[in-house]
Amino acid sequence: REDVPIILRMDAGFYDDELFETCEYLKIGYLCGGKQYRNVLDEATDAVDWQPLKKADESNRSWMYTDMRCQQRSWRKARRTIFSTLWEDDGQYVLGDLCRDTVIITNLGMGEPIDQQLRNIGREQWLAAGSILELYHDRGTDELTNRALKTFGHEQLPFKRFNANAAWYFMMVLGNNLFEAFKEDVTEAVIPVSVYADTFRRKFIDTAGKLARHAGKLVLKVSKVDFMRLRLDRLYEKCQAGLPQLC
Incomplete structure (x- = not known):
């Protein structure tokens, strides 16, 4: 082109x-x-x-x-x-x-x-x-693109582990693209886009919290320190807003 x-x-x-x-x-x-x-x-x-x-x-x-x-x-x-x-x-x-x-x-x-x-x-x-x-x-x-891909693919996330089968590599590529898109679209204001998966997991995913029902609603409770550090109110608003379509 x-x-x-x-x-x-x-x-x-x-x-x-x-x-x-x-x-x-x-x-x-x-x-x-x-x-x-x-x-x-x-x-x-x-x-x-x-x-x-x-x-x-x-x-x-x-x-x-x-x-x-x-x-x-x-x-x-x-x-x-x-x-x-x-x-x-x-x-x-x-x-x-x-x-x-x-x-x-x-x-x-x-x-x-x-x-x-x-x-x-x-x-x-x-x-x-x-x-x-x-x-x-x-x-x-x-050359850091390859490192980011490998770091993401081999990081043991707490909610999912990919089995070493024929689809593993393709799932890793797809997952890494979604991971990069999430950093760009949602967490850019609180976590640098350039961080690798291990740092992102430590700073964002490994955050303690609990789900509680209150007044007929399901509420996610976290500590005030984590709430202020991650600006969860702003992140929630971004998740609710219409994000750009990924092609």
């Missing part, structure tokens, strides 16, 4: 001009770790438009980066190159000889079809050099 943008995030092990040309022929985007060749280092040394980037997480790291064009001897054309260096780690400045430099080769923001695809879905900010640097840093998160 031409309306669905595809972006490959690769480390320097995939640095290859033929691969870049294939991605460009297929009209898909790519971010690939580059090599610190002499011409790249010379371009970075001469650059004057360095910009700061501070990562919005607990790592408290900051980078300086510059956006340029570089062309290797065997390439047919110059490609967009983003050179970055780590200059602050955990709030401490990094000495020059200890800085970690990174080179990124990309075709984003070069006027190729992938640029318009991103604009069509409201992701034009991904064409900026700072956003590209963040996307490249987060490339390892793609």
Whole structure:
């Protein structure tokens, strides 16, 4: 589908001009770790438009980066190159000889079809050099999907255990998707969506309570601490509201 943008995030092990040309022929985007060749280092040394980037997480790291064009001897054309260096780690400045430099080769923001695809879905900010640097840093998160699936499938929930039969894997995939949807649609305000099944079970499912009948109604009673911590009144309202249909 031409309306669905595809972006490959690769480390320097995939640095290859033929691969870049294939991605460009297929009209898909790519971010690939580059090599610190002499011409790249010379371009970075001469650059004057360095910009700061501070990562919005607990790592408290900051980078300086510059956006340029570089062309290797065997390439047919110059490609967009983003050179970055780590200059602050955990709030401490990094000495020059200890800085970690990174080179990124990309075709984003070069006027190729992938640029318009991103604009069509409201992701034009991904064409900026700072956003590209963040996307490249987060490339390892793609592998966490497998971990989330395995963690969920092997977690012993208190109300159900799947038998190791032919349907086990497919039930695990379906259950994990429902689990992720529940975190997104219901508990996002009280539990981070990124938590794995074991943490979710400990914080949400393993909550003590009891069912009691009162005035002809069935009432779930929990401690005040758990009620305030999980904001159960808000979660109940979300469950009662019409949630988006899952396709």
